[in-house]
Amino acid sequence: MFESLTQRLSGTMERLRGRGRLTEENIRESLREVRIALLEADVALPVVQALIERIKVRAVGQEVLKSLTPGQALIKIVRDEMTVVMGAQSSELNLNVPAPAVILMAGLQGAGKTTTVGKLAKHLKDKRKKKVMVVSADVYRPAAIEQLRTLAGQVDVMFFESRADQKPEAIVRAAIEDARKSYADVLIVDTAGRLAIDEAMMEEIKALHGAVKPVETLFVVDSMTGQDAAATAKAFGEALPLTGVVLTKTDGDARGGAALSVRYITGKPIKFIGTSEKPEGLDVFHPERVAGRILDMGDVLSLVEQVEQQVDKDKATRLAEKVAKGKKFNLEDMRDQLEQMQGMGGLSGLMDKLPGIGQIPESVKSQVTGKEVPRLVAIINSMTIKERRNPALLNGSRRKRIATGAGVTPADVNRLMKQYQQMEKMMGKLGRGGMKGMMRGMKGMMGGRGGMPF
Secondary structure (H helix, E strand, O other), X not given: OOHHHHHHHHHHHHHHHOOOOOOHHHHHHHHHHHHHHHHHOOXXXXXXXXXXXXXXXXXXXXXXXXXXXXXXXXXXXXXXXXHHHHOOOOOOOOOOOOOOEEXXXXXXXXXXXXXXXXXXXXXXXXXXXOOEEEEEOOOOOHHHHHHHHHHHHHHOOEEEOOOOXXXXXXXXXXXXXXXXXXXXXEEEEEOOOOOOOOHHHHHHHHHHHHHHOXXXXXXXXXXXXXXXXXXXXXXXXXXXXOOEEEEEOHHHOOOOHHHHXXXXXXXXXXXXXXXXXXXXXXXXXXXHHHHHHHOOOOOHHHHHHHHHHHOOHHHHHHHHHHHHOOOOOOHHHHHHHHHHHHHOOHHHHHHOOOOOHHHOOHHHHOOOOOOHHHHHHHHXXXXXXXXXXXXXXXXXXXXXXXXHHHOOOHHHHHHHHHHHHHHHHHHHHHHHHHHHHHHHHXXXXXXXXXXXXX
């Protein structure tokens, strides 16, 4: 998300960064570029106008012109005001009620409601240690009930059985009763969607809301619909007392206009964003971190959290102990590291959280397709255990055999071996010289001979 916006803005921000002096004309020119970039990213016009006005009021005042680093001061104002437009701070789900806390999911058909129910159930189970039950009140689409049953099994939460011949209110009342008996902390209710907003749909979901009195009513909307996402959320917000919004399919949305528009137009906080199709592909929405990513400052906090949550700590400890004892880093160790990287979304999943990514040429970024890490793992898997543990055995004929087995060229195997040698050297320095040794090794690895590492 935000790739096109980040690309447009990063050039403007880079020009400002080193300026020792700014005039009102410089500021106006920069804001004109920011305005065009926002409109091209499909941000709603009222949001663009309000945002530019707020930035202008602060920027043309003493805050920037009298600053010792005016370029940096203006960038900070842009980031601060973008954060305010998106909601200032993250908004947690309110689950501090007698169990079960009922969460009602609303939205149009195709927005990804059912998938989001599964992801939210996993998030609450894993991150907030809640006992979760899910139920489908979508009696118009029997496949939705089956889909939710499958998802519940995948993320290991309770599923309440419902049928297409039942009334939605009766389903949810029975589910609440069952959740109480099962000591569930949270009940997530999937509701029927339509292809467009219609009166009958609104009346039905209003009646359902009145009957079950959920503690959270979340509107699920496809971010790829751009300005329409904000307009649809506004219509639902007028019909239902929404408590928040979930933006789905943000991994396919290069513009990001919905994220910048929804909060301002609806007045409702964005609580979560869907980042991939995987069950764990749901993130808490942090406006200040997202603003940093838009302005090419990266999102190191989210990256650190991701590493803490998804890295296998036992494997990491074993590798650290092995390196500390001076034992050789081998290809099995490298495969473990690659598989853990893939679990965090691969190179493409990590790239958008790194500062300065907007400055990397598109021709280089386009090389990152998401297939790099699986291809490297496939090459290592084509080796025998003996070869993985003793890479010195890999002569020309063995490399040719491995390439055939992995469906790649010998040149690909050679590239992998070069990367392995760099990693092995870095691990050796870490074993001998601690963190300083590793930093020297990393400098050597990144020593400016161009291109992506994969």
